[in-house]
Amino acid sequence: MTMTSIARDRPLDLVYFSGVDWGYTWQRPQQLASRLSRHGKVLYVDPLGLRSLRLSDLPRIVGRAAERLGLPRERRPERGLTLSAAPLAYLPFPTSAAATRINGRLLRRAVARWMRRSDVGAPVIWVGTPSAAVLEAITGLPARLLVYDCLDRFTLFHEDGEAIARTEQAIVSRVDVVLTASRELYESMGRLNPRTFLVPNAADYAHFSKAASPREPPAALAGLSRPILGYFGEIAHWFDVQAVRSLAASRPGWSLVLIGPLHTAGAGSLLELPNVHYLGRRPYHELPRYLAHFDVCLLPFRVSELTSATNPVKLYEYLASGRPVVSTPLPEVLPYRDVVRIAEPSALVEAVEASLQASGDREAAGRRMAIARANTWDHRVEQILGILETAGGGAGSVGSAGQREPPPRSLS
Numbered sequence: 501m502t503m504t505s506i507a508r509d510r511p512l513d514l515v516y517f518s519g520v521d522w523g524y525t526w527q528r529p530q531q532l533a534s535r536l537s538r539h540g541k542v543l544y545v546d547p548l549g550l551r552s553l554r555l556s557d558l559p560r561i562v563g564r565a566a567e568r569l570g571l572p573r574e575r576r577p578e579r580g581l582t583l584s585a586a587p588l589a590y591l592p593f594p595t596s597a598a599a600t601r602i603n604g605r606l607l608r609r610a611v612a613r614w615m616r617r618s619d620v621g622a623p624v625i626w627v628g629t630p631s632a633a634v635l636e637a638i639t640g641l642p643a644r645l646l647v648y649d650c651l652d653r654f655t656l657f658h659e660d661g662e663a664i665a666r667t668e669q670a671i672v673s674r675v676d677v678v679l680t681a682s683r684e685l686y687e688s689m690g691r692l693n694p695r696t697f698l699v700p701n702a703a704d705y706a707h708f709s710k711a712a713s714p715r716e717p718p719a720a721l722a723g724l725s726r727p728i729l730g731y732f733g734e735i736a737h738w739f740d741v742q743a744v745r746s747l748a749a750s751r752p753g754w755s756l757v758l759i760g761p762l763h764t765a766g767a768g769s770l771l772e773l774p775n776v777h778y779l780g781r782r783p784y785h786e787l788p789r790y791l792a793h794f795d796v797c798l799l800p801f802r803v804s805e806l807t808s809a810t811n812p813v814k815l816y817e818y819l820a821s822g823r824p825v826v827s828t829p830l831p832e833v834l835p836y837r838d839v840v841r842i843a844e845p846s847a848l849v850e851a852v853e854a855s856l857q858a859s860g861d862r863e864a865a866g867r868r869m870a871i872a873r874a875n876t877w878d879h880r881v882e883q884i885l886g887i888l889e890t891a892g893g894g895a896g897s898v899g900s901a902g903q904r905e906p907p908p909r910s911l912s
Contacts, residue, residue: 501750507596508850511539511540511541512538512539512540512624512885512888513538513541513618513623513624513644514533514541514542514543514619514623514624514625514626514911515542515543515544515545515611515614515615515623515625515626515641516529516532516533516536516538516543516544516545516623516626516628517532517545517547517555517625517626517627517628517629517630517634517637517638518530518544518545518546518547518628518629519547519628519629519651519654520628521546521547522544522546522549522694525733525760525761525781526784526786527799528649528651528681528701528813529544529628529649529651530544531702531704531877532649532880532881532884533581533626534767535877535878535881536582536881536884537580537581538580539545539626539691540580540581540582540886541581541582541618541620542580542582543581543582543611543614543615543618543623543657544581544582544583544606545611546606546803547552547629547631547634548603548631548633548634549658556644559709559775581618582614582618585606586620587701590610594598596736596869600632600636600671600904601636602658602814603633603636603637604632604633604634604635604636604637604639605637607633607634607636607637608636608637608638608639608640608641608720611637611641612641613757621642621647622642622643622644623642623643623644623645624644624645624646624647624888625638625643625645626647626649626651627646627647627648627649627671628648628649628651629654629666630654630667630668630671631662631665631667632667634892635667635670635671636695639792641861642711645676645677645888645891646674646676646677646679646705647675647676647677647678647888648672648673648675648678648679649678649679649681649683650668650672650678650679650685650689651681651685651701652681652685652806652809653682653685653805653806653809653810654668655668656734656805656806662703662721669692672689672692672693673692673693674693675693676891677695677696677697677887677888678690678692678693678695678696678697678886678892679696679697679699679887680696680697680698680699680809681699681700681701681811682698682700682809682810682811682831682832683698683832684809684810684831686698695891697883697887699880699883699887700811700832700880701811701813701816701880702813702816702875702876702877702880703813703817703819703820703872703875703876703877703878704817704820704877705820705872705876706871706874707785707788707820707825707872708787708788708791708817708818708820708821708872709820709821709822709872709873711788711789711791711792711820711821711822711823712792712821712822712869713792714792714793715789715792716751717789717792717793718786718789718790718793719812720790721790721793723756724755724757724777725753725754725755725775725795726755726795727754727755727795727796727856728754728755728756728757728793728794728795728796729747729754729755729756729757729794729795729796729797729798730756730757730758730759730790730791730793730794730795730796730797730798731744731756731757731758731759731760731797731798731799731800731854732758732759732760732782732787732791732814733759733760733812733813733814734761734763735760735761735762735763735764735767736763736764736808737763737764737766737802738781738801738804738807738810739764739767739800739802740800740801740802740828740845741764741766741767741769741770742845743828743845743846743848744770744798744800744848745769745770745773745799746845746846746848746849747849747852748770748773748775748776749773750838750849751775751777751849751852752773752774752775754775754852755775755777756775756776756777757779757790757794758771758776758777758778758779759780759781759787759790760780760781760782761780761781762778762780771846785834787817788821791818791823792821793815793825793897794821794823795823795825795856795859796825796826796852796855796856797814797818797821797823797825797826798823798825798826798827798848798852799812799814799815799818799825799826799827799830799833799840800827800828800845800848801827801828801830802828802845803829803830803831805891806876807830808830808831810830810832811832812830812832812833815827815832815833815836815840816871816872816875817835817872819839819840819868819869819871819872820869820873821868821869822859822865822866822868822869823865823868824855824856824864824868825839825840825841825842825844825855825861825868826841826842826851826852826855827838827840827842827843828842828843828844828845829842829843829844836871838867839864839867839868839871841854841855843898868891880902
């Protein structure tokens with residue numbers, strides 16, 4: 501049976517508990533959920549969070565309220581995808597057992613209302629965050645299959661890593677399928693659940709390959725001295741500020757462009773350099789316009805326990821443009837050393853210079869684009885549908901025409 505027959509013969513309805521707000525930086529959750537909505541009804545649930553609210557969360561809360569009021573948003577959901585059943589009001593104390601129970605029940609009721617309105621009986625429940633509130637919420641919800649999508653080592657992002665680890669282990673041990681974004685996560689999750697599969701990140705090739713044909717540069721890049729070294733994505737503690745500062749300081753004639761949210765207080769010494777241009781966030785649909793004018797794309801992450809388990813989405817997006825890519829030696833980037841120049845932080849200058857010298861190599865650009873073309877989100881969804889079909893076998897596989905639906909079950 502082909503993957504398309506799953507959509508034709510039986511809709512794949514899904515409740516997607518995401519770890520990323522729909523309106524935040526466009527990442528794996530939004531890419532997968534939007535494509536899965538072509539195969540059935542999908543409810544995309546914004547996360548309640550794994551930590552207490554901070555003042556910096558105010559824009560996120562305002563954005564959610566705007567979505568509820570139907571105000572314009574950067575990226576509208578595809579047909580078949582409903583946004584956020586998460587209650588706007590909840591107890592912002594994720595480490596409190598009482599707050600977790602209350603939040604989970606509020607969330608479960610909100611999801612149940614959507615299921616009744618949408619005539620969804622027993623959906624696939626997709627857990628994309630090791631949240632205790634989500635674990636509470638899905639206990640009692642009918643489910644066709646239970647899926648945990650592990651896209652990062654979540655325990656290293658937050659202070660209360662031990663509690664998050666316990667919740668994650670509880671989820672992983674009970675779900676039908678675990679999907680992992682990196683080899684390291686595949687190994688660690690596989691020890692907890694034998695039904696673990698490797699599903700790496702990917703690129704929206706059609707979107708980012710537009711950068712292969714440069715047009716007029718965005719105003720923010722017009723007039724910058726060449727070459728332009730570019731980075732887009734979060735600038736957080738895993739971004740090697742010192743290595744990038746050394747790179748920019750040693751070549752004052754080069755322009756370094758940074759695009760994305762800034763989440764580290766240690767970036768001040770980098771941003772004060774005159775040839776470093778921080779542009780803040782830019783809409784997802786505009787990123788190819790900037791990428792088209794990068795002479796070299798940078799992936800300057802620190803190699804750590806956190807980033808060793810990271811499969812960078814931007815790697816595939818950079819490759820889709822055909823532009824040269826220079827990266828630090830991240831484990832998930834090493835398999836692409838034939839198309840990516842990999843260097844230790846102290847050797848970034850030499851790696852960039854070598855990339856600039858070879859920038860006119862059209863054959864190399866074609867190889868980079870071919871890698872991205874073979875690693876698209878559409879490919880990943882086909883893989884996931886095949887996994888879910890196999891996981892649902894016997895009692896009634898996902899999308900298998902002529903087989904009965906498995907009895908509704910809950911996580912308990």
